Amino acid sequence: MMRKLLAVLPLVAVLLLAAPVARAQELLSEVQVTTQNVTITDPTIVGQMQNDIRTFLNNRSWTSQAHRPEEKIRLRVFIGIEKIPQNGSYQTTMRMISTRPVYGTGYETNVISIVDRSFNFNYSPQAPLDFSPNSFVSNLSSLLGYYAYMVIGMDRDTFAPLGGTPYYELARNVVNYTANQTSTNEPDAGWLGSGSRDRHFLLDNLTDPQLQAFRTGLYGYYRQGMDVFVEKPEDARSSVMQALTGIQKAAVTRPNTLFARSFFEAKSDEIANIFRTSQDQRQKQELVTMLIEVDPANAAKYQSVLK
CATH class of the missing domain: 3.40.50 (Rossmann fold)
Known part of the structure; x- marks a missing residue:
């Protein structure tokens, strides 16, 4: 492609x-x-x-x-x-x-x-x-x-x-250049890095070397996981699990990161669906334990994987 x-x-x-x-x-x-x-x-x-x-x-x-x-x-x-x-x-x-x-x-x-x-x-x-x-x-x-x-x-x-x-x-x-502009009457605190959900903060999450697992996790989740799921579902689950482990560790290192919240908001349903049909009960339990720690708001979705 x-x-x-x-x-x-x-x-x-x-x-x-x-x-x-x-x-x-x-x-x-x-x-x-x-x-x-x-x-x-x-x-x-x-x-x-x-x-x-x-x-x-x-x-x-x-x-x-x-x-x-x-x-x-x-x-x-x-x-x-x-x-x-x-x-x-x-x-x-x-x-x-x-x-x-x-x-x-x-x-x-x-x-x-x-x-x-x-x-x-x-x-x-x-x-x-x-x-x-x-x-x-x-x-x-x-x-x-x-x-x-x-x-x-x-x-x-x-x-x-x-x-x-x-x-x-x-x-x-x-x-x-937008944070420093003075040419219009459009002040916008979202450019200044003063809040935990602003644009400056999201960009910092994605470019901080200590949080690089967020971005390498994207490659592992999509290219090595989702893109091979039809042909090799178990290999795909292993890649997704590894990617999520990296994202979880980065999120624990830097709690309340905007990237992590946005990622799980977009992916929680899909993650549950990926692992729901797995026959590896140990993998499923590890997944649920890990994700409830980093994304407690969606705990019920992850718990459903074990049913």
Whole structure:
């Protein structure tokens, strides 16, 4: 698959992704914008906002590599408008879910499921939504650019060990220049690293050498596990178990990491399904004991593996 090859390109080549010469269009996004107990005088603004965000994500080249339609990363984005402090200013909550196909099947598996509760921005239907990888344009374009790079980086990590590194570096650029911008009245604490669920914190989780097991776990879970499950289910379970063990150890080393919470939010049901049909009772008990420690919120799902 092309995406497997993309993940192992040399760093120098990948860093060309900011150049305008390629038309990669890596994302295939669905965007839904809704209102939450707020009144909008012109309801057509919501539809245009939704269309502008979808077009921005899908039509922009985020890397320098061409993608066939079946190779694009599927992404669902849900934005709920909660407040409109003033005309053109929106306080929203955003949930984003990206998926990836499992080799040899028609199954799509979640890679990231994350909620941003301070997804706040200014928006005008008359102003084009533009973006620069190296300078601030607007908070909305920075938010979308940051998450585009994060989604692509995590997708690459599932196809090659640490394959997403160049994209996390680009996401870091967005964090740095947006956190320091003073050109607009769009202050956003989510860029500052002051909270345990902000964008700065998620990026730190994925780039901290002490937490590298998070990312190598992605490769073990998906490429060495899910992608071979149809042909070699026991080998696949062993690889998934090893990946989860690494993720669990990293989570214990650094409790309450945003990556771990997001990972298990996306994968808890799937993990239970992977091991429910296993005949290895010892493996299943080890799995349940380990996951209840690191993800107690989903303990009931893991306990069901033993029934």
